[in-house]
Amino acid sequence: MARPDSAFSLSWLPAPPDNVRAIVRALKGSAAFDAKAFRGLALTDLDVNQLESVSRALSVFEGESEKSGLAPFKLAIAASHTMEMASKTLPATALRHALHLKVHCASYGQAAQQLLEQGSDLARARPDAVLLAFDRHSLGLDRARLDNLQAETAIEEALGVIASLVAACHRNVGAPAIVQTLVPPQESLFGSFDASIAGSVRAMTIEFNAKLARRLRDGPDAVFDVAHLAAIVGLQQWQAPRLWYDAKIPFAVEAIALYNDHLCRILAALRGLARKCLVLDLDNTLWGGVIGDDGLEGIRIGQGCGTGEAFLAIQAMALELRQRGILLAVSSKNDEPNARLPFYHHAEMLLRETHFSVFQANWDDKASNLVTIARTLNIGTEALVFLDDNPAEREQVRQSLPEVAVPEVGDNPSEYVRTLMQAGYFEALAFAEEDRRRADMYGANLERSAFRQQAGDLAEYLRSLEMVCTIVPFDDAGRSRIAQLINKSNQFNLTTRRRTEAEVQAIACDPGKLALQIRLADRFGDNGMICIVIFDRLGDLWHCDTWLMSCRVLGRRVEEAVLAHVAKIARAAGVGRLTGEYIPSAKNALVRDHFAKLGFVLINALPDGTTHWELELAHYTSPDLPIKVAAAMPAHG
Amino acid sequence: MERDEISAIIGEIMCDVFDLEELKYDDALSADDIEEWDSLSHIRFIVSIEKRFGLVFSSAEIEHLQNVGEMVDAVKQKLSK
Missing domain, CATH: 3.40.50.1110 (SGNH hydrolase)
Known part of the structure; x- marks a missing residue:
C-alpha cells in the first residue's frame, strides 16, 4: 500500500516482487517449510496486507x-x-x-x-x-x-x-x-x-x-x-x-x-541478534570518486562541496557507531596500496586505518571477503551490515549471504546515513563499559592474531600472552554484563538458558548455586568479562546448569582454567562428582564435545542430541596451564 | 472512472486484503460470503481502497455499506465530486 518514497516505507529494503500473492500461495502449498524463500520475501518492503498473508502462510508450518x-x-x-x-x-x-x-x-x-x-x-x-x-x-x-x-x-x-x-x-x-x-x-x-x-x-x-x-x-x-x-x-x-x-x-x-x-x-x-559490525566499501561509499582512477586530489571528501560533505557525514556516522561498540571493516575492490592512500594522506578524512578491525582491499568477490571478515573477527556473517553504493555488489551479497544485512541505499550519498540508520540494524538495550571499549579490544585481538602467526608454536604463543584469568562470584557490579552475556552468547553456550537481570540477581544470592564470572586479561589488553558458569550444588555432586564463553577467547584454554578452579572449590566442599549437560541448539555445535575434551565421561545421550556427562573428581588432576588464575572464593563456599 | 473499472480494481484489492486465491466478483458479495472478511480486515480493505483511489471516507460514509456493490458506488460517487 505504501509508495516507495512515502513516509511509511521501509526504504532500506528492496521492493517486494510483483507476484507476492502467487509466491505465498506456492509456499503455503509446498510440503516442506521453505525457510529461505519465506525469509527472502520477509526481507522486502511488504505492506500490511502482504505481511498478514505471509504470517498466515507461516502458521501452516507451525512446528x-x-x-x-x-x-x-x-x-x-x-x-x-x-x-x-x-x-x-x-x-x-x-x-x-x-x-x-x-x-x-x-x-x-x-x-x-x-x-x-x-x-x-x-x-x-x-x-x-x-x-x-x-x-x-x-x-x-x-x-x-x-x-x-x-x-x-x-x-x-x-x-x-x-x-x-x-x-x-x-x-x-x-x-x-x-x-x-x-x-x-x-x-x-x-x-x-x-x-x-x-x-x-x-x-x-x-x-x-x-x-x-x-x-x-x-x-x-x-x-x-x-x-x-x-x-x-x-x-x-x-x-x-x-x-x-x-x-x-x-x-x-x-x-x-x-x-x-x-x-x-x-x-x-x-535475543542477542543485533548486528555487530559495519562493513564499508570505499569508492563512492566513503568518498566520492574512484581512488585508483581519480587519485588523491580527484576524490571528493570534506567540507566545501555538498558531495564531499555528504561523504564526510557517512564517515562521522561510522565513527560514532565505533564509539558505541560497533566494529568497522573495509571490503573494497582495489589494489591495497591505493585503497589505503586516503587514510594516510588525505587531510579531510575522518576515518583512519586504526578505526577498522579488518581491512580487505583485493579483487575477490565481496561475499568471500565478508566471510573472511566475519571469521577474522570471530563473529557470524549474520552479525554483519554491508554498505556499498554498487547495486550489483549488493545483489551478489544478498544472494550468496542472505543473512548479511544489505541496506538498499540507492545512488545518492546524501541519503546513505539516513537510510542506514533508519534500518536500525544496531538496536541496543544497554550501553556498558564493555561496549565503550569493544572496538579497541578487537584491535588488540588482531595484533594478537598477527603475533600468533609469528609465534608459530601454539603452546609458546599462549605462554607469551601472559594471560591472567580473574574468577569471582556474581556481584552487583557485574550483573548487567552477566545478563548480557547470558542472553547474547549463542555458539559457546552449553545449555542456552536465557535469564533476566532479576534472575541473575536471584542466582547470585542463592546458596544452592555456585555462580562465577570470569574475566581475561593479557599483554595486549583486557578482554573484559568473557565467561559465565553456574553450578547447582546438589549435595555430593554439583551439576553444571550454565557454561558459556565469548568466542573472542576461543583456543586460549580458559575452559580448562575454569574447570580447574571449580574442581578446587568442589573438593574443598567435599564434593565427589561434577555433572554437565549439552543441549544442542541451531548455533552451539561448537561445544558438542566440550565436556569430553575436559575429561568428562558420557553417561546418557537423548534422541534430540542432548548429552549428559560426569567427572569423578577423584580421577581429575588439573593440567599445567599458561594462565594465571586470580580468584576470590565464593561467599557460600 | 467507469463503474466496471472500479469494481475490477476493488476485486483485486479484495484478493490482496482477504488473501484469496481467486474471486468471482459480484456486487452482492459481503462479509457473509468471505471467511477472512472480519472487522479487522474490513479496516485494511477500506484503507487499501482509500490509498488506491486517493480518497478518504468519513465514518458516516462507510458504516452502513451492505455489500461490495455499495462500496463501488461510494467510490464512484466520491471520485465524481
Whole structure:
C-alpha cells in the first residue's frame, strides 16, 4: 500500500516482487517449510496486507519453522487499544529479524487484570517479554491540566500505573517488559506556547516519556520509543482519528509495517541478534570518486562541496557507531596500496586505518571477503551490515549471504546515513563499559592474531600472552554484563538458558548455586568479562546448569582454567562428582564435545542430541596451564 | 472512472486484503460470503481502497455499506465530486 518514497516505507529494503500473492500461495502449498524463500520475501518492503498473508502462510508450518535456525520468541501484548492488526502481521516481520515469533494478546480491556492476576492466561503463556502498549487516554494524560501541581501529579500517577504493570511482569509473568512511549498529539491548545505550559498534553507527554526512559534505563526492561517512530513518519500521517474512533486502532494502518519492524528490532536485540559490525566499501561509499582512477586530489571528501560533505557525514556516522561498540571493516575492490592512500594522506578524512578491525582491499568477490571478515573477527556473517553504493555488489551479497544485512541505499550519498540508520540494524538495550571499549579490544585481538602467526608454536604463543584469568562470584557490579552475556552468547553456550537481570540477581544470592564470572586479561589488553558458569550444588555432586564463553577467547584454554578452579572449590566442599549437560541448539555445535575434551565421561545421550556427562573428581588432576588464575572464593563456599 | 473499472480494481484489492486465491466478483458479495472478511480486515480493505483511489471516507460514509456493490458506488460517487 505504501509508495516507495512515502513516509511509511521501509526504504532500506528492496521492493517486494510483483507476484507476492502467487509466491505465498506456492509456499503455503509446498510440503516442506521453505525457510529461505519465506525469509527472502520477509526481507522486502511488504505492506500490511502482504505481511498478514505471509504470517498466515507461516502458521501452516507451525512446528517446523522452529527447526530452521530461527530463534523462537514468545511475545505477550498487554494493550489499552486494539493490537490485533499488529499481532496478526508480526510473525512475518519477525522472520526478517531471524525470529520465530508467537504472539499472545491479552483480550481487549483485560490487559491490566491479566498482568496483575497470578496464573492468568497471559502468565501461563510463559512469554519471553511483555509489550505494554498503553496510550495517553488510558493513562489519564489525554486532557490538559491547567494547574502545574495537577499536571505533575497526573504524570506521576501515569508513571505509577506503568511501574506497577512492569513489576507485575516480573513477579507474575517472570518476563521483562517492553514499554511504549506516548505519542504527543498533533493539535496544540495554545499553539507554540504548549511547550511552556507544564500541563499541556504535549508537555505532559514529553515529560512522561523522558521520566519513563530514565527510570527503565538500568533495569532488565526496554523502552519502545513509539513517540520517535511517529515523529519519523510525521504526526499528520501517523494519526488516523477515524480509525481511533471507529475501532480503537492507535495509528494509521499503513504504519503497521514500520511499527512491527521497530518492535522486532527490540525483540531481536533481547535475543542477542543485533548486528555487530559495519562493513564499508570505499569508492563512492566513503568518498566520492574512484581512488585508483581519480587519485588523491580527484576524490571528493570534506567540507566545501555538498558531495564531499555528504561523504564526510557517512564517515562521522561510522565513527560514532565505533564509539558505541560497533566494529568497522573495509571490503573494497582495489589494489591495497591505493585503497589505503586516503587514510594516510588525505587531510579531510575522518576515518583512519586504526578505526577498522579488518581491512580487505583485493579483487575477490565481496561475499568471500565478508566471510573472511566475519571469521577474522570471530563473529557470524549474520552479525554483519554491508554498505556499498554498487547495486550489483549488493545483489551478489544478498544472494550468496542472505543473512548479511544489505541496506538498499540507492545512488545518492546524501541519503546513505539516513537510510542506514533508519534500518536500525544496531538496536541496543544497554550501553556498558564493555561496549565503550569493544572496538579497541578487537584491535588488540588482531595484533594478537598477527603475533600468533609469528609465534608459530601454539603452546609458546599462549605462554607469551601472559594471560591472567580473574574468577569471582556474581556481584552487583557485574550483573548487567552477566545478563548480557547470558542472553547474547549463542555458539559457546552449553545449555542456552536465557535469564533476566532479576534472575541473575536471584542466582547470585542463592546458596544452592555456585555462580562465577570470569574475566581475561593479557599483554595486549583486557578482554573484559568473557565467561559465565553456574553450578547447582546438589549435595555430593554439583551439576553444571550454565557454561558459556565469548568466542573472542576461543583456543586460549580458559575452559580448562575454569574447570580447574571449580574442581578446587568442589573438593574443598567435599564434593565427589561434577555433572554437565549439552543441549544442542541451531548455533552451539561448537561445544558438542566440550565436556569430553575436559575429561568428562558420557553417561546418557537423548534422541534430540542432548548429552549428559560426569567427572569423578577423584580421577581429575588439573593440567599445567599458561594462565594465571586470580580468584576470590565464593561467599557460600 | 467507469463503474466496471472500479469494481475490477476493488476485486483485486479484495484478493490482496482477504488473501484469496481467486474471486468471482459480484456486487452482492459481503462479509457473509468471505471467511477472512472480519472487522479487522474490513479496516485494511477500506484503507487499501482509500490509498488506491486517493480518497478518504468519513465514518458516516462507510458504516452502513451492505455489500461490495455499495462500496463501488461510494467510490464512484466520491471520485465524481
